[in-house]
Amino acid sequence: MRRDCPLSSLLARPVGLLPAGLLALAAVVLGSAGGAAAGETVLIGAVNSLTGRFAAQGTAVQRGLELAVEEAKAGGRVPGITLELATRDDEGRPDRAVAAAEDLLGRRGAVALAGGYVDTLVGPLSEVAERYRRPYVATASLDERLSQRGYRYFFRVSSLAGYVEAMAGFVTDHLKARRVALLSSNTPGAAQLGRRLRERFERAGVAVPVAETFGAGMADFTPFLARVREAGVEVLVANAFFADHLVLARQLRALGVNLKGYLGAFGMEFPEVVKELGGAGDLLFGTTGWQPGVTAPGTEEASRAFVAAYRARFGAEPPPLAMHGHAAGQALVAALRAARARGGSVPEPDALRDELLKVNLPHPLSRLQFNAQGDPLYYERVILQLQQGRPVVVYPPVRATGRTIYPMPSWQDRR
Amino acid sequence: MAGPALIPLALQGAASGLVTGAFYALIASGFALVFGVARAFNLAHGELLLVGAYLAERAWAWGRVHPLFVLPFAALLVGAVAASGQGLLRRVPPGPDLELRVLVLTFGGSLLIQSLLQAAFSGDYRLIAVPSWDGAVGPPFFRLPAGRLAAGAAGAIILLALHAILTRTTFGKALRAVSADREAASMMGIDPAWADRWALALGGALAGAAGPLFAALHYIKPSAGADATVTALVLTILGGVGQMLGLLWAGLAFGAAEGLAVGWLGAQWREAFALAVLLALLRWRGRGLAAGRRY
Numbered sequence: 063m064r065r066d067c068p069l070s071s072l073l074a075r076p077v078g079l080l081p082a083g084l085l086a087l088a089a090v091v092l093g094s095a096g097g098a099a100a101g102e103t104v105l106i107g108a109v110n111s112l113t114g115r116f117a118a119q120g121t122a123v124q125r126g127l128e129l130a131v132e133e134a135k136a137g138g139r140v141p142g143i144t145l146e147l148a149t150r151d152d153e154g155r156p157d158r159a160v161a162a163a164e165d166l167l168g169r170r171g172a173v174a175l176a177g178g179y180v181d182t183l184v185g186p187l188s189e190v191a192e193r194y195r196r197p198y199v200a201t202a203s204l205d206e207r208l209s210q211r212g213y214r215y216f217f218r219v220s221s222l223a224g225y226v227e228a229m230a231g232f233v234t235d236h237l238k239a240r241r242v243a244l245l246s247s248n249t250p251g252a253a254q255l256g257r258r259l260r261e262r263f264e265r266a267g268v269a270v271p272v273a274e275t276f277g278a279g280m281a282d283f284t285p286f287l288a289r290v291r292e293a294g295v296e297v298l299v300a301n302a303f304f305a306d307h308l309v310l311a312r313q314l315r316a317l318g319v320n321l322k323g324y325l326g327a328f329g330m331e332f333p334e335v336v337k338e339l340g341g342a343g344d345l346l347f348g349t350t351g352w353q354p355g356v357t358a359p360g361t362e363e364a365s366r367a368f369v370a371a372y373r374a375r376f377g378a379e380p381p382p383l384a385m386h387g388h389a390a391g392q393a394l395v396a397a398l399r400a401a402r403a404r405g406g407s408v409p410e411p412d413a414l415r416d417e418l419l420k421v422n423l424p425h426p427l428s429r430l431q432f433n434a435q436g437d438p439l440y441y442e443r444v445i446l447q448l449q450q451g452r453p454v455v456v457y458p459p460v461r462a463t464g465r466t467i468y469p470m471p472s473w474q475d476r477r
Numbered sequence: 478m479a480g481p482a483l484i485p486l487a488l489q490g491a492a493s494g495l496v497t498g499a500f501y502a503l504i505a506s507g508f509a510l511v512f513g514v515a516r517a518f519n520l521a522h523g524e525l526l527l528v529g530a531y532l533a534e535r536a537w538a539w540g541r542v543h544p545l546f547v548l549p550f551a552a553l554l555v556g557a558v559a560a561s562g563q564g565l566l567r568r569v570p571p572g573p574d575l576e577l578r579v580l581v582l583t584f585g586g587s588l589l590i591q592s593l594l595q596a597a598f599s600g601d602y603r604l605i606a607v608p609s610w611d612g613a614v615g616p617p618f619f620r621l622p623a624g625r626l627a628a629g630a631a632g633a634i635i636l637l638a639l640h641a642i643l644t645r646t647t648f649g650k651a652l653r654a655v656s657a658d659r660e661a662a663s664m665m666g667i668d669p670a671w672a673d674r675w676a677l678a679l680g681g682a683l684a685g686a687a688g689p690l691f692a693a694l695h696y697i698k699p700s701a702g703a704d705a706t707v708t709a710l711v712l713t714i715l716g717g718v719g720q721m722l723g724l725l726w727a728g729l730a731f732g733a734a735e736g737l738a739v740g741w742l743g744a745q746w747r748e749a750f751a752l753a754v755l756l757a758l759l760r761w762r763g764r765g766l767a768a769g770r771r772y
Contacts, residue, residue: 113592115700117600154700245744276744279704281695282497284622285490285740292486305602305696312606316613316622338604342611 102408103144106131106394107166109187110177110201110387114154118334119179119383123201124149126384127176129371130391140399143408148172156186163190173398174198174414176390179383181205181250188216196411197397197418199390202383204251209435215411217418217436219389219427220351224441225255225327228349229299230262232445232457237323237468239297243272243290245283245310246301255301255327271295276302281309287319296469297323304329311342315473322469323347325445331382336448344450345470349443352385356444356455356463357426365426389427396421396430489619490740491733496621496629498732500690501708502716502725503632506639507559507683508709509716509724513656514676517566518576520583522709523702524590525681529555529688530697531598537605537692544605544689545631551689552682559681562586563674587702594699605693628690633725635686639679640721652676715755730758 108127111120131147134140148170150162159178166172167190175191175198178184184203191198192213200208200218204225209216233239242263246256253275263270271293274286287310290298298321300310307326314324329335330348339346350356357365368388372380397417401409409417422431429440445457447466454464508522519525529551536542565582610624643649654662655672663669691697691705716727731751738750 113595113600115600115698117595118602248745272743274744277748280744280747282493282625282736282739283744284493284620284625285486285736286744288486288489288740289743305604305698308602308604308606308696312611313622316611316624317620318613334601338602338606340606342606 103146104408105146105148105172107172107175108147108149108177109152109159109162111154112151116154116179122381122383123387125376126387127391130388134395139395140402159183160186160190163187167194167196174394177201191215197415199393201386201390206254209437215415217432219386219438221437221441224443226258228443234266236457241269241296243295243298246275248275248277252301283310283313287317291319299325301327304332304335308338311339315342318473320472343448345467347445347447350382350446351443352427353382358428361424361426385427389425393421393430487737487741490736494732494736495729496625498729499629499632501732502636502728503687504705505709505712505724507680509713511676511680514652515673517579521586522684523705524587525555525684526688526705527702529685530692533689533692534603534605544693547689548686551685555685556678556682560674560678563677591699602696602698604696607693624693628694636725
C-alpha cells in the first residue's frame, strides 16, 4: 500500500506522455511553491502491517503515528520544515518490510523510519535502517537481542523489562503465589519473557513445575492444562497472544481447571478480547501500557486529548497499540525539532540520532527517554483485571484503580 | 512431574489427540479427494475451509445460529465455489509441467480468497463461542471438551459416509475409476472432466463442512487457511493418496501423537514428536497407512 503521494500514483497510470509531462511539470511548480511557503519537506517513513495477519495491530500503530505527525504539523512543532509521513504496508511479511524500508530510505530519502509490530518484522527493518545509517524507532518490539547488537540507529518505545517487572512483581509480591505455570508462545519476545519470568520466580522461591513453549496453530491445550492441574499450580502465566487467551480461557472452563489466577501477557487489554471472552474472561489478569482511562501519571490531559483526536479522526476507540505509534512519532518529532534548532535546513541522520538519545519528555505511554542501546528507560506495564467486562488496574498499587479479586472462584461456583 | 502421574496425563493427551485427529481427517478429506481424482494439488483448500468458517461466524454473530446448522449450507456454498474452479483447471493446457501450473493456479486462488476475506472481515481474530460446547465430558481426571468431541464425531461420521459413497455407489465407483486410471475410465464411458468437477465440488463441500467446526474450535483470521492446508497435505501423504479410511487412520495417529507429546513431554514437543511419528510411519509404510487399498 502506498499512500504518501496521490499525485505519484496518478502519474503511474498510463495517461500518455504529454499529459503525464504536464502533470509532472505542475507537480514541480506546485511542489516548489509549497516548499517555499512552508520550508523544506522532511519525510518520515512508516512501515506497518496494514493487511495480513497483523493488520489489526499494524493499523493501530499506524494511526497513532499519523496522529503524532498531524499534531506536529498542525502545531508547527518543527518550524521551517514540512513534515510528511510516507507509509508502506509490509503485509506482516519480513521480505515486504525490507523492500518497503529500502524504498523509503533509498529511493524516497526518508530521514528516519518508524513502526513495526513483532520482532520478526522489527529485526529486518532495523538492519535496513542500520545499513542506510538512518534512525529507526520501533513501535512494538521486545526481543532483547535487538538492542544488544551495538546498532547505532535502533530505538524502540517498548521493552521486555517493562513486562518482566510488572508481571514478576505482581505474581510474587502482590498475589504471593507459591506455584506457577508458564506457557509461552515460541515467538522470540514471548519465549524470552518466559525465561526471564522463570528466573525471577525461582529467585523469589516460587516453584515453576510447568514451563513450556508452544508453536503457532496450537488450539488444543487440553493435555497441557491437565499437566497444570496435576502440578497443583496456583497461577498460570500465559505469554501468549490474544487469540490464544480466547482458546485457553474457554478450555480452562470446559475442563474445570480451577486456578487462583490467570495472567495473560499480550492482548488481554484489547476490547475485542474482553468482548469475545465473555464470562470466561471474568477475573482474568492482563497487562497494558496504555489504554483510554489508563495512562502514565501526570499525562491524563494528553491521554484524553489523544482519545478525542483518535475518535474524531478514525471514528473509533483507540486500541492500546495506537499509543505506541504515537510515542514513536512524538520521539521523532522532538528529535527533529531539536536537530533543526541546532541549525541546518534538513537535519542530518546522525544529528537526528544524537537528538533521539537526548529526548526526555512525558508521554501517556511512559516517559520517553532512550538508553545508549536505544531501549526505553521508563517503559512500564500495569496489571489489569477484567471485572464484569471492564478492565480495572490492580498493580502496581500506586496506579491501581480498583481492588484485586483473588483467588478467582472455582468455575463451578461461578455457574 | 511424578512418575505415576505420567500415565493418566499421557492417556488424557492421547484421547484429546484422537478426538482432534478425527477432525484433522475431515479437514484433509476434501484435499485428498481432489488430489486423488483430479490430480490437482489444491493450495486454496484451507481458504475454502475459511469461507465456511466465516459464514458460520457471521451466522453466529447475527442470530446465534449454531455452527452445526450452518454446516450443510457452508458445504453447498463452498462446494459450488470449488466446482466453478474446474473451468479454470480445464484451461490449463496439458504438458509435462501440468501439475506445477495447477499448483500455481491454486496458489493464486488461495491468495485471492485470502485478500477477499481480509477486505470483508479485516484481520481481526474471530471465534464462535458456543455455550453448550463449553462443557466437558468424562470423569474429573479424564475430561474431553464437548466441542472437540462433537467436531471429532462429526469428522468421523462424515468420513465414514464419504467412504460408503465412494465404495458402494455407482457414482463413487466412477470417481474411483477415474482416480485409478483416467484413460481406462474414459474408454469405459466415464468422462474425466465430469469426475473432476464432482471431485472439486465434493472436495469443496468437505472443506466447507469443516469450516463451521473449525471456527468453533480455533480462532479464525484470513491467513489461518495455510495451517489447514499443511495439515491436509501431511495427512494425505500419511494416509495414502485418495484413501479415505487411510486418511481417518492418519488423522487419528497424527492427532494422538500430538496429544501424547503435549501430555507427556510438553507443548514444545508437539510438532517435532508428531513429525517424527509421521516419518516413522512413512518409513514403515511408504505408500501410506492404507497402502494396497483404494478408498
